[in-house]
Amino acid sequence: GQSLEQPSEVTAVEGAIVQINCTYQTSGFYGLSWYQQHDGGAPTFLSYNGLDGLEETGRFSSFLSRSDSYGYLLLQELQMKDSASYFCAASDTGRRALTFGSGTRLQVQP
Amino acid sequence: GAVVSQHPSRVICKSGTSVKIECRSLDFQATTMFWYRQFPKQSLMLMATSNEGSKATYEQGVEKDKFLINHASLTLSTLTVTSAHPEDSSFYICSARVMTGTMDSPLHFGNGTRLTVT
Numbered sequence: 107g108q109s110l111e112q113p114s115e116v117t118a119v120e121g122a123i124v125q126i127n128c129t130y131q132t133s134g135f136y137g138l139s140w141y142q143q144h145d146g147g148a149p150t151f152l153s154y155n156g157l158d159g160l161e162e163t164g165r166f167s168s169f170l171s172r173s174d175s176y177g178y179l180l181l182q183e184l185q186m187k188d189s190a191s192y193f194c195a196a197s198d199t200g201r202r203a204l205t206f207g208s209g210t211r212l213q214v215q216p
Numbered sequence: 217g218a219v220v221s222q223h224p225s226r227v228i229c230k231s232g233t234s235v236k237i238e239c240r241s242l243d244f245q246a247t248t249m250f251w252y253r254q255f256p257k258q259s260l261m262l263m264a265t266s267n268e269g270s271k272a273t274y275e276q277g278v279e280k281d282k283f284l285i286n287h288a289s290l291t292l293s294t295l296t297v298t299s300a301h302p303e304d305s306s307f308y309i310c311s312a313r314v315m316t317g318t319m320d321s322p323l324h325f326g327n328g329t330r331l332t333v334t
Contacts, residue, residue, distance in 0.1 A: 139323075147328070149311075151323070209258070
């Protein structure tokens with residue numbers, strides 16, 4: 107099974123950079139994904155790390171270190187619309203579903 | 217591409233009734249779909265894996281007789297909450313990967329169904 111830990115809340119100001127950490131305990135870990143969810147909405151895919159290192163997609167980057175069982179999502183040039191919940195999610199070799207972390211609520215202030 | 221449609225988006229029902237939720241992959245085929253449940257301000261918890269043409273696989277603690285899953289085609293999975301009770305009130309979300317997708321490919325989520333049982 108999998109368990110993933112994230113901070114529950116993060117607050118930052120517009121234009122700033124914020125990092126959301128995720129640590130995991132797992133068996134058969136395959137890769138780490140990040141999803142964004144606005145209140146009442148569906149989760150939307152942001153980024154995936156199958157290998158160690160940094161993946162960059164526009165303002166969002168994600169990092170994975172398998173040796174440390176750790177990853178993070180980096181959001182740059184924060185905008186008000188980035189206020190949402192962010193979930194890390196692990197895939198494992200045993201099944202095709204994702205196991206989601208507890209979620210981090212990001213509040214961007216003017 | 218890779219759109220998942222879920223219906224209804226919101227339903228209110230009386231205790232003891234059954235509710236059916238549909239999940240369709242609109243522009244791709246999915247032999248496997250996943251049903252999650254999310255309580256307010258909490259994470260998404262996997263309920264079951266829906267397999268086209270065969271029985272669903274339920275997570276530990278999820279009652280298969282209460283949450284009936286049918287995956288009759290490559291584009292449609294349904295979740296029926298039978299004899300619903302107030303504690304079943306939650307946000308139910310389905311998801312799927314493109315059938316040819318690898319483990320690296322993302323899950324595509326429906327917009328969810330908010331179920332309220334009175």
